[in-house]
Amino acid sequence: MFHINWSIPQVLVPIKIFFINKKMKKMKHNNFIIILVLLIASFVVVSCNTTKQDPQLTLSNMTKDIPSEGGTVALKFTCNDSWSVDTTGLGWLKLSQVSGVAGDATINLTAVANSSGISRSVLLNVISPNGQARRVTALQAPVIFPSYNLSATAPDATGMGSTAMQLNKNIKMGINIWNTLEAPGGETGWGNPVITQSLIDTLKNAGFNAIRIPCNWYTHSNPKTGQIDATWLSRVKEVVQYCFNDGMYVLLNDHYDNGFLDCTATGAKLDTIKAIQKANWEQIATTMRDFDEHLLFASANEPNASDLLTSTNLQSFHQVFINAVRSTGGKNAYRTLVIQAPSTSLDLANYFTTDGLPGMPTDQVANKLIVEFHWYAPSNFCLLTGDASWGKEWRYWGANFHSADDLTRNSTPGTEESWMENEMQFANKNFVAKNIPMLIGEFGVENHAVNIVGNPTDSILSLNSRAHFFRYLVQKARANGVSTFLWAGVIDRQTLKIDDHRALDSLRVGAGY
Numbered sequence: 294m295f296h297i298n299w300s301i302p303q304v305l306v307p308i309k310i311f312f313i314n315k316k317m318k319k320m321k322h323n324n325f326i327i328i329l330v331l332l333i334a335s336f337v338v339v340s341c342n343t344t345k346q347d348p349q350l351t352l353s354n355m356t357k358d359i360p361s362e363g364g365t366v367a368l369k370f371t372c373n374d375s376w377s378v379d380t381t382g383l384g385w386l387k388l389s390q391v392s393g394v395a396g397d398a399t400i401n402l403t404a405v406a407n408s409s410g411i412s413r414s415v416l417l418n419v420i421s422p423n424g425q426a427r428r429v430t431a432l433q434a435p436v437i438f439p440s441y442n443l444s445a446t447a448p449d450a451t452g453m454g455s456t457a458m459q460l461n462k463n464i465k466m467g468i469n470i471w472n473t474l475e476a477p478g479g480e481t482g483w484g485n486p487v488i489t490q491s492l493i494d495t496l497k498n499a500g501f502n503a504i505r506i507p508c509n510w511y512t513h514s515n516p517k518t519g520q521i522d523a524t525w526l527s528r529v530k531e532v533v534q535y536c537f538n539d540g541m542y543v544l545l546n547d548h549y550d551n552g553f554l555d556c557t558a559t560g561a562k563l564d565t566i567k568a569i570q571k572a573n574w575e576q577i578a579t580t581m582r583d584f585d586e587h588l589l590f591a592s593a594n595e596p597n598a599s600d601l602l603t604s605t606n607l608q609s610f611h612q613v614f615i616n617a618v619r620s621t622g623g624k625n626a627y628r629t630l631v632i633q634a635p636s637t638s639l640d641l642a643n644y645f646t647t648d649g650l651p652g653m654p655t656d657q658v659a660n661k662l663i664v665e666f667h668w669y670a671p672s673n674f675c676l677l678t679g680d681a682s683w684g685k686e687w688r689y690w691g692a693n694f695h696s697a698d699d700l701t702r703n704s705t706p707g708t709e710e711s712w713m714e715n716e717m718q719f720a721n722k723n724f725v726a727k728n729i730p731m732l733i734g735e736f737g738v739e740n741h742a743v744n745i746v747g748n749p750t751d752s753i754l755s756l757n758s759r760a761h762f763f764r765y766l767v768q769k770a771r772a773n774g775v776s777t778f779l780w781a782g783v784i785d786r787q788t789l790k791i792d793d794h795r796a797l798d799s800l801r802v803g804a805g806y
Contacts, residue, residue, distance in 0.1 A: 767803030
């Protein structure tokens with residue numbers, strides 16, 4: 294029997310040690326990787342288990358208006374924890390629930406008619422253990438006039454499918470029927486003839502596809518009851534129909550109001566303004582309810598708001614307008630509505646930006662609001678017909694339209710083309726690009742050529758610079774998503790003949806004809 298000696302020769306021992314050491318190092322390396330992976334996995338698990346949701350309470354600090362004649366409004370929100378409402382001092386206001394668990398919630402706020410003669414309010418504090426809290430003011434104006442929303446109908450979306458942005462884009466060239474339906478003395482009170490289908494036909498044939506109808510409701514209303522004369526409502530409806538017969542867009546507003554829409558008002562006067570606003574628009578909206586989306590309503594004309602306090606009042610007037618129109622139902626439930634910037638000024642419109650204060654009023658229908666401003670700038674050129682204490686009348690506008698003889702009547706570089714374009718770009722950046730369409734409800738320029746005597750060259754230059762202003766404004770406004778309505782001119786109201794082809798041709802070029 295043979296015996297085999299399996300011992301490793303001495304000469305091979307170093308090789309053995311080398312491979313053993315190498316194997317151990319590999320094992321240590323593998324063990325290190327395994328431990329590292331386990332540590333990372335445990336860190337991820339711990340991190341996932343310890344991640345917490347951000348506190349959520351989707352309410353904002355707001356004011357909810359309860360109808361003066363009584364009713365219910367809903368307060369809807371989402372919270373990711375339990376919540377409760379501090380019920381201290383509720384008094385006249387009833388809540389459907391005062392606490393709840395995490396998830397979606399609706400609190401119905403209910404009140405009877407406010408016959409106290411003054412506005413009343415309650416502050417609701419909504420609090421959650423997640424650290425979130427909101428303040429909601431429930432406000433109810435007093436009953437001053439009876440409700441005129443007496444025949445509300447179910448919402449009707451037929452013919453109302455366009456957004457405010459789409460409608461505004463469709464307005465290619467607009468004009469006002471100036472100094473007529475807004476005249477305090479009646480339709481002919483300021484010297485213009487009554488509006489006829491022929492007038493609208495002529496404007497349509499000239500290229501205008503939108504009409505703004507400045508209207509006076511104040512002097513056609515009973516001051517004790519707020520009721521608008523039925524004959525006047527019928528007449529305005531007839532004029533709107535003239536425009537519809539020609540397939541035109543119509544912007545109907547509350548223009549002459551004898552100063553009732555006072556943004557500086559407080560107390561009982563403020564309550565009365567809201568009552569008039571509500572009564573007016575319940576009646577106007579009910580009368581015009583069956584017109585399709587070609588009819589737009591505008592809350593006011595040139596409200597006297599200029600700071601946060603007065604702009605907040607203006608926002609509340611717009612809110613009354615929106616609520617009143619929507620409440621009548623039918624096509625009004627989806628109608629595009631136009632609200633005016635403070636003083637109808639682009640410079641003050643930031644009060645109504647998405648992140649401004651007080652911000653835009655709320656609307657239960659998305660994408661149906663337009664902000665309006667007016668454009669009479671530079672005022673030396675647009676408004677002055679003679680020198681004023683604050684400045685001289687400018688008779689020439691535009692970098693290439695300066696007079697070589699009448700130097701003090703030229704516009705200044707900072708008020709010419711580049712400035713105007715920058716202003717229209719401002720409107721686009723701060724509103725249109727943020728899905729808030731804008732329109733210029735009025736613009737115009739005085740005819741300065743009548744003041745130029747003995748210099749026919751400068752007279753023609755002045756007329757050409759005026760026409761250039763029209764073209765440039767309409768062109769740059771449209772390029773930035775802003776529609777425009779000329780205040781007056783182009784047509785002789787007595788003869789119904791176009792009497793300013795120079796201006797009309799420039800408007801048409803600016804509009805893209």
